[in-house]
Amino acid sequence: MIRPRTILACAAAGLTVAGLAAQPAAARPAPTAAVRLLALNDFHGNLETPTGSSGTAIDENGNAVPAGGAVYVATHLKRLADRHTLTVAQGDLIGATPLISAAYHDEPSVQFLGDVGVTASAVGNHEFDEGYRELQRIQDGGCHPVDGCSPAGKWKGAKYDYLAANVILEKKNRPVLKPWTIRRINGVKVGIIGVVTKTTPGIVTADGIKGLRFDDEVASANRSAQELRKRGVHAMVLLVHEGDQVKAGSRPDDCGVVPGAGTRIAQEADPDIDVVLSGHTHQQYVCSVKDPEGQPRLYSSGSSFGRVITQVDFQVNTRTGDIVRSSLKGDNHVVTRDVPPDPATQTFVQTWKQRVSAIADKPIGKITADLTRVPSPAGETALGDVIADAQLAGMKDKGAQVAVMNPGGVRTDLTFKASGSEGDGVVTYGEAFAVQPFSNVMGVTSLTGAQVDALLEQQWTAAGEKILQPSANLRFTIDRSRPVGDRVSEITIDGKPVDPSATYKVAANNFLLGGGDGFSTFTQGKDQVLGPIDLDGFVAYMGAQGTIAPPALNRISVK
Template sequence: MSSRAFARIAVAGLIAATGLSVAAGPASAHPTSHKPATVPVRLVSINDFHGNLEPPTGSSGAIVNEAGVSVPAGGAAYLATHLKSLVNKNSAVVAAGDLIGASPLISAAYHDEPTVELLGKLGLSVSSVGNHEFDEGLTELKRIQNGGCHPTDGCSPAGEWKGADYKYLAANVLKENSGRYALPPVAIKKINGVRVGFIGLVTQTTPSIVTASGIAGLKFAEEVESGNRAAKLLRLAGVKAIVALVHEGDQITPGQSPDACPVTPGAGTRIAQGLSPDVDLVVMGHSHQAYICKTEDPAGQDRVYTQGSSFGRVLTTIDFQVDRRTGDVVRSSVVADNHVVTRDVTPDPEITQFVQTWKDRVSTVANKPIGKITADVTRAAGPSGETALGDLIADAQLEATKTGGNAEIALMNPGGVRADLTYAQSGSEGDGVVTYGEAFTVQPFNNLMQVVTLTGAQLDALLEQQWQSGGIVRVLQPSASLTYTMSPSQPVGSRVSNIKINGTPVTDAQQIRVAANNFLVGGGDGFTVFKQGTNLWSGPLDIDAFVAYLGAHSPAAPPALNRITLAS
């Protein structure tokens, strides 16, 4: 037996061992005269759904369409209707991660089983993992994949969980102790009679944006190198049409058509340009943006890379031809299009009923009023990056950690604020009323509140970490007790000054009790100075702190954006 034949058998064994099927036989090597030379294939992709079974609200529930107009978008029943209009016998539905995690209560209350079941109903066949797939750890992700009831909370009202109808892929997630794949790296699907290989990749920054317990025992390797190894596996299995599903992406210039390419080159572009020429196209996620872009692979061939926004607001179609003789994608045939999931269509009746069933199941908890607000409290940022909702959450966290933790200030990561609080009623609760479900949608992570002691010098260094590599700026949202001046035009390391706590200037040697969620305290989002903190104290869950604050300070008004002063 030749070494190449042995390698192909070994690869087939690897794929079979991970529970994936390998379609028998390549595409016909000698097309007959009555068959066309190529075969059409369509992929329909989604990314960053985050359990949004119901239509998302606020700024998360709208998107700019091809005409440059912001329109309401998203919702599982509308998604199903649009999807049915886009799929055909040549199609497969694929995804690029973060389908679950950071979800509204309707899904999160049942560990996202409702969302995974929905995606099965919609025909999803394969997805990369996203960083949020690891929110509850690898063991829980495997339970979601394979079935079984939750070990602590037991079975949901639907009964024993049967597992996902689609496969999660992760070619760059390895077990630290063995270096073996934690999940299948690749999958091979037969679409319209031809074999297409899929590679799953997740951002290598996952350890810095997921709690330590979620990624314990795992290594997240660099994406391009890992993707290229996976492409070799598929080539050894005789597969030449290869698609990378990558949970990483770029930022864009806001307000552009979802079919444009206004990206600021970042990690997504790096991956799209760096992957092996064996990879024909790249489907992306993570940055919650919509774009259709084209670049060149290392061999100088055109390669399309796409992303479809978030929360089910966009579906991406990618059409291409596969050469019957070679089994490879004809690169010049690749055409991608982002379709806005508008709400001007008839919602799918089956999915409407499915969502309503889960809404009814969680309604007792979700519809409970917890407080009131006087106006919209949103994530809209002022010139300094401060937001009213971020400030409100920080105030809640400070109040919840003063007793026991002796907190003096609180800081909230902006990425942990997932939705706006709107004054207009979303159901029958009345204007200004905030329900538990709405509060949970704002803060869905169930992070633990913690307090550590930092010196004044360390607090200054922590605030300087708001400016990060790659031009990323993450402005920590401060409680009312903390004020300072921000000077973005100054060199990094010299952009924060005039730090005060309750109006008193902070000294370098001063000991300060700082409250934050356990994700930040663990160094998440690049705020590694938190790990220098001492005298750790743990308190309530962040959602409980938020609920208690809204109840005690009802009606709550949007805080003024005056805690961070922007230097002129």
């Protein structure tokens, strides 16, 4: 790695011999090779152009502009690429995806990303939504073990490498996928390492990652850097599915990050790592941080849903094989829709849209007005309440007395205005799927009244607030002025105060039942039984109700 002190020493040596003889070879500028990186993160299967706030981005002028969609991602990638380009990604490319991709276990999205040149990607937490064995199938190929082959035929596997340096198979004590890969470009070698946030076990379904260990991101990246050095690789890029938040309204190349988990990784990772590309938080930023030796290192992220492409240009010293840090330049490009859509991608997307349309366009019920995720002062939402009611109804035959829903599992609103030809107020299967895309399984567990209280107290942690959405027969009061652990009171079920020593059957999805989002009290439950997939329960509830009006947001009171 060319350090500033080395450059200064060479310059000084050149001055001492000026006019006496030609400069020695050591003092001449080292030959370099140009490399360009193009990066995407948190694509989440958005083959079609995303809508609403998910379909806009803040551009270089501070304006919100329409952005995203596979046909425009492909066009922009082609325009930005040169013959010395590597395209990479930072995870959550699949999982929590629209029906066009999810109906076929995200094979369409992985195919698209490979076709546009992605060569390596970190795994994200959502890559584990269907379990790590399904992720291995996506990587290696083969038809789905339950649903079989898609209309495209036998799945051939991803064209790019998923990298998971810190995801360890505990029995074998080795990464579940490749930890790193090496790419040769413009005559030089570039090592690419991938890690995912170590908080993954708390934000995915426990059954899907059983037998896996998620190690510290920095320690794992450093092990991979050491392995790359042994192979003579010194130009290194870290793809990390973790990041930071930014100030509202930040422009693509601003560095208004609030330092957090992403910054820690970017600052503490091995000094031989020259570039840290991040994701997970769906933010856009381009920053420079100091590595452990005090040298500048590029640290960036490119929003989500295919709305931003990150471009990183640098020179590699062909003598040392290292990146010249002073040559690093990052630039986030908004994927605007003012360019011609890529014809091949347009055909590809339309083909999959037609394949899934019979499922997506089927009406399942009606609403009288928007069902949104807009929270009341207590954190209660109309759509969250309706989903909780649906889960209670769907698990009544398993003995459920109440139900709760995690707010993060409600992914979008249900709007009264028609999105297609179905008519105002009509909810289609595709719209319902967009609300609950995870295919979580509903279940019931037995908790004492004291455990119900403890569960509701876990709505507040050091990381912030996550208010559980309650079914209509569960009421409680919160007081945010009180200490964490003592904020909930007046808990009632069916109008009766909860008895701390009595047992209650609580319905929730298997993400929560496994202790997801920090609700570890669920893991203390007994006599757990599982039921149908949450989406199936929601569809059945919509059909049984016929027409649903937004419920009053009065299940949670605030002192």
